[in-house]
Amino acid sequence: MPSPEQFHGWLGHDSSAAKGNMRWTAFTPKPFAPTDIDIKITHCGICGTDIHTLRSGWGSTHYPVCVGHEIVGHVTRIGSEVTTLFALGDRVGVGAQSASCLKEDCEECSNGLEQHCGKGFVGTYNGRYPDGSWTYGGYADYARVPAHFVIKIPSGLESQDAAPMLCGGITVYAPLKKNGAGPGKRVGIVGLGGLGHFGVLFAKALGCDKVVAISRSRSKSKDAEAMGADTFIATSEDEKWERKHSRSLDLIISTVSSSDLPLSGYLRLLRTNGQFIQVGAPEDKLPAIAAFALIAKGCTIGGSQIGSPKQIEEMLQFAAEKGVKPWVQERPMKDANKSVVDMEDGKARYRYVLVNNAIDVQAML
Incomplete structure (x- = not known):
């Protein structure tokens, strides 16, 4: 199924969103570039960063914002200039970073330290691409991300376990x-x-x-x-x-x-x-x-700040080989507001993962 022109997600419109006041609405993703990949989201972990961002805790958030940077789903569209061997339907993930400058004269990017890029670091949500468009996260039905920051999920990991590993x-x-x-x-x-x-x-x-x-x-x-x-x-x-x-x-x-x-x-x-x-x-x-x-x-x-795409790939493979299994609690995507509040109240044992159910998504539209 091809990607829609507009995506839908839980959007925070002001700092009260952290108290469970996000609204499920449509949003327009960045213009699709030849180096991009679209992902139909099946799972998204809830991270403490989501709450800090929803309430503008680390500085002023650009509202409306759709948080979530522990994304797992399936590839629905591949740009013509994507060089990594992705195929439609592949199970992939995206972490807290969706772009960096990737220039040869960048000391960080040229040495596999994209997460420390000082010229073009872009977060998976509440970030801004060079073309001026804003990033939207994984409390949604789809995500659009430059392919360099998309990682294949090993077959030995369940999606609900892989998602929170990505951040x-x-x-x-x-x-x-x-x-x-x-x-x-x-x-x-x-x-x-x-x-x-x-x-x-x-x-x-x-x-x-x-x-x-x-x-x-x-x-x-x-x-x-x-x-x-x-x-x-x-x-x-x-x-x-x-x-x-x-x-x-x-x-x-x-x-x-x-x-x-x-x-x-x-x-x-x-x-x-x-x-x-x-x-x-x-x-x-x-x-x-x-x-x-x-x-x-x-x-x-x-x-230390997150990790590079190569490090994430290494970690996922290590987790699959060693049988590392996080303690997660799955929640339906429709319960994102309650889950954010419960997360802030310290009730998670030890990571909430939102799960997209087709019936629930249609009911929210």
Whole structure:
């Protein structure tokens, strides 16, 4: 079935959209380019970024906005200049990025670091292409995306499992791989939400000697153990946790999006030359720390942003081979508003995935 001229999706028209006030309406996608692919969406994960964007939490959002950047579906149209071997009907995915400059003189794009492109990074929603058109995300029936950022889904992954990997999964997989997670490494994951649970799953699958889940309370400790965590630290309940676990970790990946985090305590957990990598993005600043928290042990603080198309492809294949299966709850696309509210209220265990049902979609039109 060819793509329609207009797509339909859940559009937020102001910051109240984050409170469940999106409306299912028509929108016009970017003009179809020879390098584009159209996708009939079957699944779309709900990411914390969706909520930040709906409420203009990271800056002014361009409304109307259709969020969703964990998209899985089937190819319905292929541009004449697409060089990757896609076929109509192929099952594919799109993550948080839909374009970069891709120029040979771009240090990032020419080295497979498209996610850090400083000249032409375009987000899958609330982003603007060079022609001036805006990007629309996956809480919709179709998506139109430049083919460079479309990834084939391995046959070993179910669509509902692959969808949240396209942003949530790669956000933790990329820094784990970059910073040497694997045999001989002891890794801590701060936060056990949508991102954090992927951190535990991937750290375990990568063969780390020890995987430590770190959260405020012990309410999720049994879940963390089931995911593969060897130890659980509850920072608001465990007395003197910083001292007890001091110098025990080589790498910490922090997935929390709160500015109220005991950063100095986390740094005490690191061994000499340990690394603390922040991937969660608070709407406020991170807390201040004393310089000697870094100097005394030669620790480093860094950050990481999603991953390149090549890294996403690698991650999906790794997940298929290792049997990495996220904890997802499927919700019908018609329940997107309720799902966004439930996500904000912390009810997801641990990633909501919206599923397009043909009957539901027709009922919303």
